[in-house]
Amino acid sequence: MRNDGRPIPTLEVSAAQQQIHLHTFFILQEVTATSRHYVDRLFDPDPQNVLQGVIDMKNAVIGNNKQKANLIVLGAVPRLLYLLQQSSSSLELRTECAVVLGSLAMGTENNIKSLVDCHIIPALLQGLLCSDLIFIEACLRCLRTVFISPVTPVQLLYTDPTVIPHLMSLLSRSRHTKEYITQIFAHCCKTPEHQTVLFNHSAIQNIAPLLISPSDKVRMQALKCFSVLAYENTQVSMTLVNVLVDGEQLSQVFVRMMQRDKPIEMQLTAAKCLTYMCRAGAIRTDDNCIILKTLPCLVRMCSKERLLEERVEGAETLAYLMEPDVELQRIASFTDHLVSMLADYFKYPSSVSAITDIKRLDHDLKHAHELRQAAFKLYASLGSNDEDIRKKITETENMMDRIVSGLSESSIKVRLAAVRCLHSLSRSVQQLRTSFHDHAVWKPLMKLLQNAPDEVLVMASSTLCNLLLEFSPSKEPILDSGVIELLCSLTQSDSPALRVNGIWALMNMAFQADQKVKVEIVRALGTEQLFRLLSDPDTNVLMKTLGLLRNLLSTRPHIDQIMSSHGKQIMQAVTLILEGEHSIEVKEQTLCILANIADGNTAKELIMTNDDMLQKIKYYMGHSNVKLQLAATFCISNLIWNEEDGSQERQDKLKDMGFVDILHKLTQASDPNLCDRAKTAMQQYLA
């Protein structure tokens, strides 16, 4: 057995398959015969013959995918790598090996997989330590081709910690090293960790000068590096604003790259860089380079003249840019008819493409989902703050229908974007009252809530919260659809966002609701779960749960009924919260609940008979925070209210406990509300 990494190809065909494959077999045999010849020559004892063999192989594989696949099957790769790594090989041979490997990598994704499986990456990275520039360039070219393939795990670039600094040191060696290395970085920077590694090895200082390179390719790859480095990275973005390239600020260099006569890819990537820097807080949203340059550039990318891919990226980047800023949303809403321009995103595949051109149909189909989700995202961002813009969006042709069908699309990305869009529009009271009801958006929304991944659920339940607001005409039909069980189950989720939304929706639902609904909520949720939520680590959940309690405990009959069945637990929970370490808002909300309880007929007694609770109320009446004083005073005021049974006794008891003195003191309070409230309470004693 020879031990030179050479596999012995076998062709095993089962009897049944034999006949079917007979034809293919002969062709394969024919091809492999010539290919085998190339591989055989790699094993020639004469180095000169080996070199000639590699050169011939190089010429044979250029542009010939079948030949490439054959050579790989026949085991050329391990031998080429062996020759490339051998220090006894001549530099010329090693270089030619790298060139052939680079050619093989240019083939199909399967080729790349085979190469990676043969450990081509460490071998080539090792090759970079050689001092010969031509050889380094050949290795880099092959590495570039391997790394930009989606099948190569980018992590392989970071396995050996010495690789990145070495690549940085090679960067400025030649035009080719610049191009290949920046291209590798641009493709292999996918996570915050990658960004940090590159940043720590001075990627910014090393790559910035390449932005003004005379080579288009180098400029473009350098620009791409900055866009992946700056994405959601404050550290990089803050550093970038202070970088000067040939005496010019980097942001100005990017602005120049967005000029309309520059290649579209360059304009788009430069706009991305500025967008990321802006979102990271390194550039203000009212800076001219954002308002007058980046935003219009991104709107242009959404136009019908651009390629589908560019339109998707343009819309997504624009949505991201203006998400937090209402002024940018306003400007974008009237720039170049953006709102109606986006309507076109839903027209793929167009009916024309189906008939005229199969290739085009295929292309359209591939991008249709991407286009739709990008448009929904951009609409969501546009409408997140301004009522007029929301109106403009809902008035766009078939908009609501598109959202409704988007909610039930098979692509999860589209569903998520559609529900985001719906959520954004649901912040409009007017739309809730009109278009939302007209199109019965609650139906697909409810369906979506039945079975969806968490990120969709968060958006959908948040939208549902708005649809359950008291003035929303959709509230009734939603209630009838058995939503309570669903929301209660959300409150048990592991995700705090889902728990908040679940309880929030219940809170909205309980606001001024019928007794029947309230009872149903309490029943479905169960007191156990209610109290679990009251000790939820997430303050938002706690606040909304208190809000729910407060909404449940409104109007006397409801208060008395709920307190009669759950009074003990509720009082316990209230005590617990008032004694615990909580924010002013939480305590205020709790005291408000107590005040509601004090408003009940029978419920009152739960407080009056609880001296400990009365002491607590007393304590909060003298608290340093006016809001808490106000809520506590409100509670006492309800307890001593004249016109109710037993008011005299209660007044007496509280007087004995010293509440009158406190109320008297509070009538002198500097806060006018508190002062008024105390005076009103005092009047109960006088009457």
Add this chain to the structure above:
Amino acid sequence: MSGPSSGCGFLMSVVVHGDLALNEQEKDLNQRLRRLYPAVNEEETPLPRSWSPKDKFSYIGLSQNNLRVHYKGHGKTPKDAASVRATHPIPAACGVYYFEVKIISKGRDGYVKYMGIGLSAQGVNMNRLPGWDKHSYGYHGDDGHSFCSSGTGQPYGPTFTTGDVIGCCVNLINNTCFYTKNGHSLGIAFTDLPPNLYPTVGLQTPGEVVDANFGQHPFVFDIEDYMREWRTKIQAQIDRFPIGEREGEWQAMIQKMVASYLVHHSYCATAEVFAKSTDQAVHEELASIKNRQKIQKLVLSGRMGEAIETTQQLYPSLLELNPDLLFMLKVRQFIEMVNGTDSEVRCLGGRSPKSQDSYPGSPRLFNSPVHKVEMEVDHFSNGVSESSSNGFLNGSSTHGIDLEECDGDMVDSAQSKRQLCGGSQAAIERMIQFGRELQSMSEHLRRERGKNSANKKMLKDAFSLLAYSDPWISPVGYQLDSIRREPVCSTLNSAILETHNLPKQPPLALAVGQAAQCLSLMARTGSGSCAFASVDDYLH
């Protein structure tokens, strides 16, 4: 009554100040317009620079050099609407045209702020807002609607009010129009626009005031970036222009053009190599090319006498048959004599200190004969008359002083170069004698062939050189520049080629000229893409 008089004085000072500011603004404006619209020939199609005081409704008032518009009507009903047009329509050769209007005041409260910015053709009723009538287009501030030759608007953009800057861009390539608000493009408003539209604004509310910017100030919107996009588009269209199956012929044709160009200008060595390497035949004998090259070299180095002589030797009948050409060559020879470069004066022209010593006396010596020539020139041109002889007299006396001053110093070579006829007395006399011959030749020509205004002007300009103490810095001094030899050279070259039945212009120059002609024809017929297809862009 001291009030009015002091008021008058104040007014005058303001006017003077205003003039200075105006000049500055005018300069800015011209510069910006030239940069934005390089393809526009303003002699044919002037650009709009202000509102027209003649082309407006009476309710419109203009101020601030006709850039500010205010409304002075009642503003009660649409019948009170009033518009004003710019002084000129938008020339097609702009390619992309842009102007901005700033809303200074939205007008008195209690009125709906009707206000329209847009375009209209000549003759459209001015008692209306832009957009309401045929061939009229407007964007209105009260509702943000666009009006396309109709009384009903379409939802278009946001509303606008005091402080906003509204821009209007006409694309003369695809005949569309879009507006901008505070530097943001609002998207296409109108398509299929007719040619020759005027910038127009219309107002209908008392107190409304708007200012126009036709290029007086930098624009808020980056119009140059938009132009860049269209320049790129047009140039890509040109680059991608299909040449079809004749690709092989195409290459051969280009090679032929290059070769003929080289031959035409007698770059014989280059032409020979080029022809050989591209496998072409040269349609002229090498010797003939070399002869032409020799003559051209003589002309271009200012040795006109030798050039004429050589031409007469090599092409005996050429100048005999072309007396006008000969005359032109001789006039050039005269100029070169003044220059001190012509062979006839060079051989006389000693540059020794001795010849310089004789200067102080010289002005008087050459004074009278030249004066005589001047007088004779006057004979056949009333236009020149006294002023030129006055200028001559003044000039000559200054000349004398100058020379005396020069004499005091050591004369350096740079100065001696700039002496009349190279500084030699004999040369000056030869020049004067030559001038006389030229004069009589001119008279002879006139008798034989009738009046020729070109010849007359040529001779007058050449003789005018003598009217100045330093002809090089005189208003007619440009004639002495060596670059002026080039047209003479090419005319002579063309004449020689014509006698050999060869084209008097190389096909390459013809093609370039034709392209330039096409572009100006496009400008005249309203094809805006001519703005971004300058021939010069392709010659570098």
